[in-house]
Amino acid sequence: MQVHNFNAGPSMLPNEVLYKASKALIDFDGLGMSILEISHRSEAFLQVMAEARQLVRELLQLDEDFEVLFLHGGASTQFMQVPYNLLDAGETAGYLDTGVWANRALKEARLFGNVEVVASSADRNYCYIPKSFTVPKHLKYLHITTNNTIYGTQWHQIPEVEVPLVADMSSDIFSRRLDFNKFALIYAGAQKNMGPAGVTLVVVRKSILGKVSRLIPTMLDYRVHIQHESIYNTPPVFAVYISMLTLRWLKEQGGVDAIEKRNEAKAALLYREIDENPLFRGTADPADRSRMNVCFVMNDPSLEKEFLEFCKKEDIVGIKGHRLVGGFRASIYNAMPIESVEYLVESMRYFARTHG
Amino acid sequence: MQVHNFNAGPSMLPNEVLYKASKALIDFDGLGMSILEISHRSEAFLQVMAEARQLVRELLQLDEDFEVLFLHGGASTQFMQVPYNLLDAGETAGYLDTGVWANRALKEARLFGNVEVVASSADRNYCYIPKSFTVPKHLKYLHITTNNTIYGTQWHQIPEVEVPLVADMSSDIFSRRLDFNKFALIYAGAQKNMGPAGVTLVVVRKSILGKVSRLIPTMLDYRVHIQHESIYNTPPVFAVYISMLTLRWLKEQGGVDAIEKRNEAKAALLYREIDENPLFRGTADPADRSRMNVCFVMNDPSLEKEFLEFCKKEDIVGIKGHRLVGGFRASIYNAMPIESVEYLVESMRYFARTHG
Ligand SMILES: Cc1ncc(COP(=O)(O)O)c(C=O)c1O
Ligand SMILES: Cc1ncc(COP(=O)(O)O)c(C=O)c1O
Ligand SMILES: [Mg+2]
Ligand SMILES: [Mg+2]
Ligand SMILES: [Mg+2]
Ligand SMILES: [Mg+2]
Structure with a gap:
């Protein structure tokens, strides 16, 4: 970086990550091949994926029931993949409507089941976080956007709820300590806080899966990706590699x-x-x-x-x-x-x- | 490349692409930022995407009705995205079962409508291409895997059919001249012949879209990506960039x-x-x-x-x-x-x- 880069996403990355990646583009790990040229089933890449997943587990201090996935598609894909896997037709999910992204997420959920907008800050152009609202107990899950990238608001207090909590953390993942074990599912496009565009982190509690009756296309089924340790099909190798390097850097920072x-x-x-x-x-x-x-x-x-x-x-x-x-x-x-x-x-x- | 790299995918890339990309990882186009750090809405990236799409159009000699998309997800995502967009419940699609990938494609289609296996070479471990078969006229489309990566077989003669032809060209796109205008939809994971893992090329005839009655999740709807010129959400910026460089190289090769x-x-x-x-x-x-x-x-x-x-x-x-x-x-x-x-x-x- 030779400028002061305040981009909202894709965003700046640590220089040392970029230098390391730049070399890996020519020769990865002394293999005589670029990181782009190795097989996703090679020992070298299996190690990258394993380290990336392990770093997420460690940095977020996740308990055993969680699985860590690096998936294709961007956070917008999760807007539909979450209800595809979690919300049956006829069931109701709650959404906290705190901005454009929260809103897009709840619109996708409507394709799969009922959506209840539990609270909204649309009345003042999303410039605040709703404070007092009640979360109905019948909700299949409650969806929260922990940081609202466009409006510059953030949930400093994560609501204490009795229903499974699903969070879009695309713009504040790894930026602060939360009790991540309180969530049922967390997703984040990598391109702001943890890597480049082209890969999405999904952290999911295994015990919430397998409870909808619809058939899920293979590539959208979290269980398939869990079973294949996030290498069911060819993953976005380079984006996972950069994420791994960025997470390593984060660990080194403390x-x-x-x-x-x-x-x-x-x-x-x-x-x-x-x-x-x-x-x-x-x-x-x-x-x-x-x-x-x-x-x-x-x-x-x-x-x-x-x-x-x-x-x-x-x-x-x-x-x-x-x-x-x-x-x-x-x-x-x-x-x-x-x-x-x-x-x-x-x-x-x-x-x-x-x-x- | 310092070794002789016969990987099936991800595969080797031209050295000049890798050297150029290696520099762009540190400083893209003199912007003082890495290609990973620029906004996907920046002029610089819009140009990359536009050039990549234009090169596909030019190299494949596509007529005006086609749209060129660079999508998230890998070819496996297309196995379900194709029937999601093209095959209504109750309708029938035909599949040519010539290997593992063809087989996976037809299995996904079964989630959406009926599938007729028009011909199969499973009887001899997929070591050949079926020769004589008839394609029923009632099919919504016929799906063909033009090159069977695992078994090393290839359709040297593309069947002449009266129904829309959908092709998985993941392992032979850009490798030979075909009349690409004979197809209704072509898809290919980039990681073999045209780029790195993490992006998929979709070439689709606009006139075949919008004919199913189901609701399509936004990220799976080809029409959304067409409308947004392949930048509906944050695209896999780096994978598109490498694909663009590889296509440029291909054009330079003749x-x-x-x-x-x-x-x-x-x-x-x-x-x-x-x-x-x-x-x-x-x-x-x-x-x-x-x-x-x-x-x-x-x-x-x-x-x-x-x-x-x-x-x-x-x-x-x-x-x-x-x-x-x-x-x-x-x-x-x-x-x-x-x-x-x-x-x-x-x-x-x-x-x-x-x-x-
Ligand atoms: C909070 C939040 N969620 C979702 C998205 C959409 O992410 P993507 O472009 O990866 O689909 C963004 C993009 O900026 C975001 O800030
Ligand atoms: C012909 C063909 N189709 C589909 C695929 C699956 O591609 P992806 O791993 O990108 O999902 C492959 C992978 O090798 C392939 O060779
Ligand atoms: Mg927002
Ligand atoms: Mg002031
Ligand atoms: Mg095959
Ligand atoms: Mg011999």
């Missing part, structure tokens, strides 16, 4: 607890500047602010174009806000060093001084 | 017609040696031999282990046959230079001289 402290510091620094700087203000309710995606606008919207151009000149990349929120979004996932956040803060200050 | 000549020469050389060498014999019926996967055994099976070890010592990789056929399989896809085939032939001769 794991989830250590990275959480760094993520807290990065977010605190940036939000403090947004609050103190007279030109900017945050868009999410302060209590629900995401530590991953920091969304902000300018008090004088006519300055936004100029600030964006200024950022571009300063090698600050990917800072434009999603069109549904406007303004700016700085995504500061695990791989983002605090130095880049400091650089952004300095740039905001400089801009304020020169445009005060 | 395109499909030029590569076909080279593939013919490579296959002829190897089959001649198998036939002439007293130690070896081919497993597929000569008329149906694949130009991509050359399967052979030894007349004295007790020598096979030694030949395999000899190959290993000689840096010949990936030559072990699939357990369903035994013996050896040399996969000689587009990227394989004739020099490696010559090297294999020399090694077989040397082995025969020393074990005659």
Whole structure:
């Protein structure tokens, strides 16, 4: 990375991962072949897959009932794969509607069974996390999007529920310590916090599977992938490899607890500047602010174009806000060093001084 | 590549593709970011996707009604995605059962409608291509596996049919000139002839879509991916990029017609040696031999282990046959230079001289 890359996903990766991967593209492990040229059934790749799965288990401190899968398809595939495997026709799943992605997930579930929107923050453009709601006991599962990438909100308190909890953690997986064993199923597209685009992590409690009556196509059946240790068909070899390297890097950084402290510091620094700087203000309710995606606008919207151009000149990349929120979004996932956040803060200050 | 890599898939790629990709992993197009770190909505990646799609169109000489998609999931996902989109409940699709992959495809189709096995070569362990069969006119489509990777057979004559023809070309796409406009849908996992694992090419005639009554999950609906120009969700960016580079390379080689000549020469050389060498014999019926996967055994099976070890010592990789056929399989896809085939032939001769 030679720029300050605040892309929301795909996002920046640790330099050491990229350097290692760049070499593996020419010669993997001294085999005289590229990582792209080896068989997915070779000992070399079996080891990559096994290490990746083991690292997930270790970093999330998962109990024995869980299986770790690296699947094709992106998080959007999970929007339908989850209900395909868990929600029978006639049954009801609950969804917490906290943004675009949560909404897409619940729409897919409607193809398979009934959906109850347990709570929604659509009334104020998803700028907050719903606080008081009751979760009906008859739900087959409750689906939560732990971090809302577009709106910059995050569940800092995971609801305590009696029904199985399914979580889309695409934009905050591995960023903070949670009791991951409280979930029944967790999924995450790799391309934000743990790898490149092209592979999706699924962590699933075996005991919740096999309870729907519909026939599940082989490639969509979690049990098939569990049985084949995530190599039922040719997996996305390179994306799994990069994820493994990124998880290794994360472990070397001290794991989830250590990275959480760094993520807290990065977010605190940036939000403090947004609050103190007279030109900017945050868009999410302060209590629900995401530590991953920091969304902000300018008090004088006519300055936004100029600030964006200024950022571009300063090698600050990917800072434009999603069109549904406007303004700016700085995504500061695990791989983002605090130095880049400091650089952004300095740039905001400089801009304020020169445009005060 | 520093070895002679006969892997069946993932398989060898052109060195120049790997060198270019290795650099793009550190800095893509002078952006100061890795190809893994750019947004899939960035101009840079939109261009990659557009060029990849255009190269497919050009190399296959597709007419206007076709759409070119790069999808998640592997060819196995297409086994179910094809009938999901094309076969209504109660309708019947025909399948040509010419090997393990054809068989898996037809089994998935049974989840969606009726399947008629129009012809099968299961009776002789799939060592040939069925010759005389009639294709009922009521079929919704006929599914063919143009090259049977495991058994080393290939359809040299594509059947002339009056129903829409759907083809799994995973192991011979871009290897020979066909009238691709005769097909209704073509799919191919990229990892043999056109790229790395983790992306699947789908070429589909728009006019065959939208004719089933079932609801199709968004990620499985070809029409959604067409509408979003193959970027509905985050695509497997790197796998698309490598495919684009490989297709560019193919075009530089002279395109499909030029590569076909080279593939013919490579296959002829190897089959001649198998036939002439007293130690070896081919497993597929000569008329149906694949130009991509050359399967052979030894007349004295007790020598096979030694030949395999000899190959290993000689840096010949990936030559072990699939357990369903035994013996050896040399996969000689587009990227394989004739020099490696010559090297294999020399090694077989040397082995025969020393074990005659
Ligand atoms: C929280 C969340 N869920 C799901 C998705 C969709 O992911 P994909 O593009 O991998 O399908 C995204 C993409 O940004 C996301 O942020
Ligand atoms: C002809 C054919 N079809 C389908 C497949 C399955 O492909 P994937 O592993 O990408 O699902 C293969 C894999 O070797 C194949 O050779
Ligand atoms: Mg969102
Ligand atoms: Mg302020
Ligand atoms: Mg086969
Ligand atoms: Mg012979």
